[in-house]
Amino acid sequence: MMRVVLRGHEPRWLAPVSLIGAVLVTLVLTAIPIRLAGANPTAAFERYLVTPLTSLPGLHEVLLTATPLLFTGMAVAIAFRAGYWNIGAEGQFLLGAIGTTAVGTGLPGLPAAVALPLGFVAGAFGGLLWAIVPAWLKRKFGIDEVVTTLLLNPVALLVVQGLLNGPWRNSESGFTDSDRLGPGYDLPALFPDSRVHWGFGLAVIVIVVSGIVLTRTATGIRIRAAGQAPRAAEFSGVAVGRLQFRCALVSGAVAGLGGASQVMGVQHQLTSGISNNYGYTGVIVATLGGLSALGVFLVALLLGDIAVGAQNVSLVLQVPAQLGAMFGALLLLAVLSAMSWRRYRVQWRRPRPTVPAREKELVG
């Protein structure tokens, strides 16, 4: 008889082997749609994973694509660490973009030295504003933040579309894009001849600071305690509710910075497609990164790599670019499954003697 039981002792090789197994499963499962699209999976995987990293422009494109994911991934990680399930990074990102566009089109003449900090502050403020309502409802009335943060995502998109159809419609072209932000709001390039902008630099700073606060300070330890054992934390004097509320606001602000960076660094105007599911993907980044700063950084770069590859593959091999999103979601589920599975082992044992057999023994 086969039984699945908890492992008492976990061998050291098991975690890396499970991780590699999960990656292999993901590759095998994504090979099926690639095949169906009529492409050779091996050639496609090389283009997805390796090709973007082999040239300097490709590498720059990966950093550029990873930038919004660095912000949303860290935003989600901060909230999740505190045990606050903020699934609203999508909406907070969009409100950040709105905030930056508001100052960027409202005060277009500002010099860069004033405009850039102002743009980021406005973005952070927008994201924070969108995070306040669910956080307040949770703290005041105990209303589940998962639901409220999720529901505010479609609302945020409608606010963006409403602004672009109405007051913010482009005054020159009449298209449903906002006017261009003032020239002072253009984030300078981080490297010469590259589209990578200072938004990436800010993202790295945010991640490093978050990492230090989360692992090296008393606040970080309190946050972890609040997330992992809220009742024990409360008992030892941590104000869990207040801490979660604050982490929720910081999380919203970081997601909002992502929106600001995307507006000032890439689009230079507000468009309704500005968030390419970055907020939802942030949940994948944070979880796969183990809610740690370094993990978020590495996973965001990996997904950025795949997203750049997916664009390339869709052009060259005609495999739809959604494969990048499929890959991210599959990798998340496979890795989570593998990490859970490794805690168990299969036990083989002979079937227990059945009751009639034992009775026979007693009688006989």
Added chain:
Amino acid sequence: MSINLLALIGAMLTIATPLVWAGIGEVIVERGGVLNLGIEGTMYLGAFVGFLAALRSGSVWVGLVAAIVSGVVAGALMGLFAVTLGLNQHVSGLGLSLLLIATCEFTFRLLYAGERPTLDDKFHVLFRGIAVLDQHLLTYVGFLVLAPVAWWVLGSTGLGMRLHAVGENFEAADVAGISVARTQYVALMVGGALMAIGGAFLTLAVLGSFTLDIVSGRGWVCIALVIFARWRVWPAVLGALIFAGTSALQLQLAITPAFGDVPGELMLALPYLAVIAALAIWGRSVRYPGSYLKAYRRG
């Protein structure tokens, strides 16, 4: 200003239909103690698979059956993650939604790049020409068959009691001889089928075509309705009617001259805000099912 009340009620019932199907599906799943955030993706899958099967076969009924099968599979997948592997239900449910949506979009782009296929023949309304009553069969079944049956099964049958027992206290249920895993799997698969029907209603009855933003957060609305309804069937139906009523009112106001200046998107956001408001008023300090978000491990 005059509002056509009959048209309003008729539109409300149609808009509420997918929420009634999917919302009751989520009630069943959560009664068993599992939060299925895969609902948004499952509705999307039902909408897409139903549409594809109907388009290829020429029959909406084949489409509906295909949608149901896809919903059962999605429910079983959630069971694998939440029940068998005991993963975090927030993250795995959201991951499942993202995976299903990306897979459907991928397939749609692959098959119909740049085209907009439409069904030759979608579901027809019954009692055409009679206000309010000119609804689809799925609307009638949803309100008059599904809701009472779900209410009866959940509240008055052994099956419903076993599900409730698992959802409230799975250790006790296990000791009493109820298989926790099997019960939760069945709930997830039945719930998944209902969610998929809710999604398929959008393509097979309302639109007759598939668009990439077809579900647009309706699954998340259902998650809110279930909490608002405190895991009961009729309040969930009522919640669906509140959302749908706000939507229908918004549609009516949009063609009323006095409200012509209000941006349409602001009005479109009203139903979502109404659900959040309803949750803020009636959803305070609700008592969650005892096994909510937990995975059962013996010993």
